[in-house]
Amino acid sequence: MSERAAVADLPVSTFTADVVTEIPPSATLLEVADALAAGEVGAAVVRDEGKVVGVVSERDLVGALARREPMDEVTAAEVASTELVWAEASAPVAEVANEMLVHYVRHVLVEEDGRLVGVVSARDLLGAFSTAELGLEDLD
Secondary structure, X not given: OOHHHHHHHOEHHHXXXXXXXXXXXXXEHHHHHHHHHXXXXXXXXXXXXXXXXXXXXXXXXXXXXXXXXXXXXOEHHHHXXXXXXXXXXXXXXXXXXXXXXXXXXXXXEEEXXXXXXXXXXXXXXXXXXXXXXXXXXXXX
16 A cells, blocks of 8 residues: 555544634634734634634635725624534545545534544645655654
């Protein structure tokens, strides 16, 4: 079995971060940007009263900037993507990568036993496949 095939079969939870960056719906886009920068991530999960209700990504922030929206007034709830793509922690990487392509998203929420345990990004999966292809160790 090739190293690429081995990566494709790994559970997606192998590539999720230990910490999920979360924000309330009322967070301004400036606060969202601060949270993304502090967490060194490309997306933050919007949680309202314990429930995941959306995701705000760098792409959402850029869109708001392009529309000249006031970053200190517009809230996460106003720009968050609410059509969320979820994957079980045990789902194979290849399956999750395919879901990203089908749904045209860069971030998938990873759940285990009905609770959010991580977020996996297209960059995370690209890194996994490229290091396997090159036969390299983790490049982090």
